[in-house]
Amino acid sequence: MVFDAYITASLHCKKCGKVNIKDISYFELRKIQGKSIYCECGEPLIRIKSPDLKTFHILISCLACNKEHIYNLKWSSIPFRKVKILTCPVSMHEVAFVGGGYLVRSLADRKQQDSIELLSSI
Numbered sequence: 563m564v565f566d567a568y569i570t571a572s573l574h575c576k577k578c579g580k581v582n583i584k585d586i587s588y589f590e591l592r593k594i595q596g597k598s599i600y601c602e603c604g605e606p607l608i609r610i611k612s613p614d615l616k617t618f619h620i621l622i623s624c625l626a627c628n629k630e631h632i633y634n635l636k637w638s639s640i641p642f643r644k645v646k647i648l649t650c651p652v653s654m655h656e657v658a659f660v661g662g663g664y665l666v667r668s669l670a671d672r673k674q675q676d677s678i679e680l681l682s683s684i
């Protein structure tokens with residue numbers, strides 16, 4: 563069995579609108595300060611840490627309501643063969659996807675396709 567040593571996060575930058583999909587290694591999650599991800603434009607997107615690799619702490623600066631949200635997720639609820647959709651508790655807007663790399667990428671593609679279709683159907 564191949565051990566997947568990465569978790570993938572996908573989210574929109576609230577400043578430039580770019581979709582960022584990043585792989586984060588477990589090694590980086592275990593650091594005290596966790597792993598912060600920045601957009602190419604310099605905007606901070608998300609911070610993930612999991613010192614014990616049992617619980618994930620995810621901090622997102624929300625593009626929908628402009629507040630910082632903290633999500634505490636059990637490792638077991640996002641195994642790498644799944645995707646977790648994080649929604650803004652205020653606006654119910656989908657702010658990020660985290661999980662297995664392949665699944666996160668295909669979901670992000672599909673969502674983008676949906677919004678393109680939505681735009682072209684108007």
Ligand SMILES: [Zn+2]
Binds near residue numbers: 605
């Ligand atoms: Zn950006």
Ligand SMILES: [Zn+2]
Binds near residue numbers: 624628631650651
């Ligand atoms: Zn929000």
